Amino acid sequence: xxxxxxxxxxxxxxxxxxxxxxxxxxxxxxxxxxxxxxxxxxxxxxxxxxxxxxxxxxxxxxxxxxxxxxxxxxxxxxxxxxxxxxxxxxxxxxxxxxxxxxxxxxxxxxxxxxxxxxxxxxxxxxxxxxxxxxxxxxxxxxxxxxxxxxxxxxxxxxxxxxxxxxxxxxxxxxxxxxxxxxxxxxxxxxxxxxxxxxxxxxxxxxxxxxxxxxxxxxxxxxxxxxxxxxxxxxxxxxxx
Amino acid sequence: xxxxxxxxxxxxxxxxxxxxxxxxxxxxxxxxxxxxxxxxxxxxxxxxxxxxxxxxxxxxxxxxxxxxxxxxxxxxxxxxxxxxxxxxxxxxxxxxxxxxxxxxxxxxxxxxxxxxxxxxxxxxxxxxxxxxxxxxxxxxxxxxxxxxxxxxxxxxxxxxxxxxxxxxxxxxxxxxxxxxxxxxxxxxxxxxxxxxxxxxxxxxxxxxxxxxxxxxxxxxxxx
Numbered sequence: 522x523x524x525x526x527x528x529x530x531x532x533x534x535x536x537x538x539x540x541x542x543x544x545x546x547x548x549x550x551x552x553x554x555x556x557x558x559x560x561x562x563x564x565x566x567x568x569x570x571x572x573x574x575x576x577x578x579x580x581x582x583x584x585x586x587x588x589x590x591x592x593x594x595x596x597x598x599x600x601x602x603x604x605x606x607x608x609x610x611x612x613x614x615x616x617x618x619x620x621x622x623x624x625x626x627x628x629x630x631x632x633x634x635x636x637x638x639x640x641x642x643x644x645x646x647x648x649x650x651x652x653x654x655x656x657x658x659x660x661x662x663x664x665x666x667x668x669x670x671x672x673x674x675x676x677x678x679x680x681x682x683x684x685x686x687x688x689x690x691x692x693x694x695x696x697x698x699x700x701x702x703x704x705x706x707x708x709x710x711x712x713x714x715x716x717x718x719x720x721x722x723x724x725x726x727x728x729x730x731x732x733x734x735x736x737x738x739x740x741x742x743x744x745x746x747x748x749x750x751x752x753x754x755x756x757x758x759x760x761x
Numbered sequence: 762x763x764x765x766x767x768x769x770x771x772x773x774x775x776x777x778x779x780x781x782x783x784x785x786x787x788x789x790x791x792x793x794x795x796x797x798x799x800x801x802x803x804x805x806x807x808x809x810x811x812x813x814x815x816x817x818x819x820x821x822x823x824x825x826x827x828x829x830x831x832x833x834x835x836x837x838x839x840x841x842x843x844x845x846x847x848x849x850x851x852x853x854x855x856x857x858x859x860x861x862x863x864x865x866x867x868x869x870x871x872x873x874x875x876x877x878x879x880x881x882x883x884x885x886x887x888x889x890x891x892x893x894x895x896x897x898x899x900x901x902x903x904x905x906x907x908x909x910x911x912x913x914x915x916x917x918x919x920x921x922x923x924x925x926x927x928x929x930x931x932x933x934x935x936x937x938x939x940x941x942x943x944x945x946x947x948x949x950x951x952x953x954x955x956x957x958x959x960x961x962x963x964x965x966x967x968x969x970x971x972x973x974x975x976x977x978x979x980x981x982x983x984x
Contacts, residue, residue, distance in 0.1 A: 569886075569887055571883050571886060571887065594889045594890075594891060595889065597886060597887060597888070597889040598888070598889035600887070601887070602883075602884075602887035604880060604883070604884065606880055608878075608880035608881060608883065608884035609884075610881065610884070610899055610903075611903065611981055612902050612903055612906070612981065621888065621898065622888035622889065622890075625888075625890065625894060625898055626888055626889040626890055626894070652983075653983070654980075654981045654982060654983055655981075656981050656982050657982060657983070667884075670884075670888070671887070671888075674888055674889065
């Protein structure tokens with residue numbers, strides 16, 4: 522589904538990704554962990570070219586992603602993204618946020634977009650908030666709207682960039698629950714998150730990154746209980 | 762006590778004579794600002810473009826216009842071009858205000874666009890939007906809201922600056938005051954009447970902008 526081959530990214534002189542190779546299969550859920558600055562968010566953002574890598578290739582469904590080519594917009598439509606700070610559109614209602622993609626990018630008729638939008642709001646448990654503006658929602662509700670907004674494009678892959686890090690602790694559960702349901706339905710997901718409970722229960726694979734390289738990867742239970750690499754051990758001892 | 766050399770009791774009787782020219786002031790200002798807004802939007806967008814063929818001319822325009830007085834710009838349009846074509850005073854005033862304010866408005870628009878969190882653009886791109894779609898649907902509507910207070914401010918500045926049109930024979934407020942005092946010699950009284958009209962218009966306008974601002978803010982907190 523996704524294949525990343527020797528990906529390099531520099532911010533000026535700073536070498537953030539130092540040759541990442543990664544394959545994610547269809548319906549697989551991968552959780553990326555690592556210290557801040559390890560490059561995990563940058564890797565995620567490179568997949569849909571919110572950051573342009575300087576070297577390496579990314580294939581989605583066998584098609585190479587080319588930022589200069591025409592396919593970037595169509596590839597982005599197939600890759601949903603959820604951000605740490607939600608990035609909801611504050612000047613639109615909750616429903617307006619969700620139907621913006623289908624209506625503007627896919628050019629669906631409004632009635633059809635609304636139908637999709639309401640179904641998705643139902644799915645994330647917020648159909649009663651359709652006409653509300655984002656400013657009136659809690660963090661957990663905002664993030665669920667953001668997930669619905671991304672799903673409205675009917676993506677094949679969902680990227681989550683620390684979706685619960687900006688939330689109050691008591692609101693984390695409702696977001697993780699929506700993500701878990703999504704995983705159960707077979708969505709391919711790459712998640713940057715330190716939620717160990719979620720990783721253990723939902724992830725097929727956990728990847729530990731440090732200083733721009735993938736240090737260790739494997740079954741969540743093994744990574745968390747018996748990390749092989751010294752750097753992984755040290756990192757986990759600090760967060761657990 | 763000494764007697765003031767002025768007779769303010771005549772003010773009410775002269776006020777009606779200023780009403781028609783107050784509308785001229787309002788027309789010059791409104792037309793100038795509206796055209797200026799188009800120029801400001803165009804040059805503001807050009808200014809943030811990474812392409813030098815776009816941002817270069819925008820920088821040049823903003824630099825030249827902000828660096829020279831409005832009076833000079835009016836004179837260039839009205840007197841400078843007179844050897845080629847006679848631009849009527851009213852039109853010259855509107856064009857002058859438009860070009861002058863366009864430069865300031867471009868900077869206001871640029872500033873408010875750049876103040877929108879880049880996460881907004883990223884969210885738009887991640888849905889598959891093009892740069893222009895993200896700008897039109899996501900960034901500009903928010904930027905305009907944020908620009909309302911400085912835009913209102915610029916409108917008030919333009920209203921006051923329109924008095925410079927009196928120097929190129931446009932029959933607006935200050936011009937009327939001058940014409941009247943040159944025959945009745947009530948200089949201070951005529952100037953005070955003009956001042957009352959300016960204050961009246963700027964006050965109304967400040968209130969209207971405040972209202973709009975409040976509305977826009979409230980609209981995002983509806984549940």
